[in-house]
Amino acid sequence: MVDRQRLTDEFISLVKIDSLSKQERKMADALLRKLKDMGLEPYEDNTGSKIGGNAGNVICHIKGEKAEPALLLMAHMDTVVPGLSKNPIIDGDIIKTDGKTVLGGDDAAGVVVILETIKSLMEDKTPFGDIYIAFTVAEEGGLFGAASLDLSKIPADYAIILDEGGEIGTVAVKAPYYNRFAVKFIGRAAHAGLEPEKGLSAIMLASKAIADMPHFGRIDEESTSNIGTIQGGQVRNIVCETCSIEGEVRSISEEKIDRYTKEILDHFKETTEKLGGTVEIELEKMYPGFNIKETDDIINLLKKASTMSNIPLKFHATGGGSDTNIINGAGIPAVNTSVGMANVHSTTEYIRISDMEKACHFLTAIIKAAYLG
C-alpha cells in the first residue's frame, strides 16, 4: 500500500538536502543508501567527473519476474537556485517553501514517487517485470546527466519520466528540439567625437540585424525563438567594436527548427556584411525533441494504466526540455508524467501530498499494466 505518511516524510527529508546542479553529492549518497535499505543494488556512474560535478547518476536494476517489457523510471536529483537550506512547510495537504528558496519538488517529487511506488509493490508482493531506475544529475540547465547515461546497460522498452506539473494523468508527449546560438557582431572602434566616420558600430550592426530578424517570439504553433542577452561596448566615447547576443530556437518539428535557425543566422550574416561588418556565429544543437504518436505502444500502455487506476489521461505538448528529450532521442520511447509539482523554478513552488499519492497510484498502474501486457 502507498503510505502517505512515509511518502511525506521522505519528501521532506529529500528537499532538505542541498542539491544544486553538479553539486548532488549528498543527494546521491542519500538515494544510494535508501535503495540499499530496500534490499536493492544501486550503483553510481562516472558522469560526475565527465561533467565537472561531484556526483554521478544513481542507477538501479530491479530484476522482475519477466524481462520484457522493461521499464525505465527516471527523475532528476538536482534543483535550481535559490535552492540552498530549503525549509519546507506542511500546510494541510500542501507542502510549500518559506518563500526564500524553491521547494525542490522539481524533482524530489519524482524521486519519492518512484521510491514509494517500488516499496509498496515489494511489500505487497505484487508481481512486476524488469525495472530500471535512473536518478540523474544536472538536468537543469542542460540535461547533462541523462545525456551521459550509458543506455547500453539500461535496455528498457519504455521510459516513464516523472518530472511534470499539472493534474495527475497529465503526460507530455511532445516537446521541442532546442538550438542555442551566440553571435558576435564585429565592427571597428574609433573615437566617437573626433573621427566617428572611421568606426563601425557593432551595436548598430546588432540592432539592425535583430530589428528585422525573420523569426522572433512565437513563430508558429510549434516553434519559438528568442534573443535572451545582449552585451557590447566599453565606454560612451568609443564607437563600439564588438557586440554579442545569445539566442535560441525551439520547435517540435526537426525540419522547422533547422530551417528557422538557418534563416535567422544567415540573416545576421548577410545584414552585417552588407553594412561592412562581420559576424562570428556559434550554434549548438542542444537536444532533440520528441513527438509520440497516438498509435505508439507506450500510449497503449498509458491507456491501460489509466483504465486500471481510474485516472484520466491528459496529453499535452510542453515547451520545455527534460530528460525525456534525451531518452527519446536515444531510441527508447519516453513520456514525462505529472507528479503534481506547481510554480516550479520559483520561491512560490508548492506541491500537494495527495497529488504525489495519486502519482504513486498511477505509476503502480503503469508497472502493473506493463507486467500484464
Ligand SMILES: [Zn+2]
Ligand atoms: Zn524538473
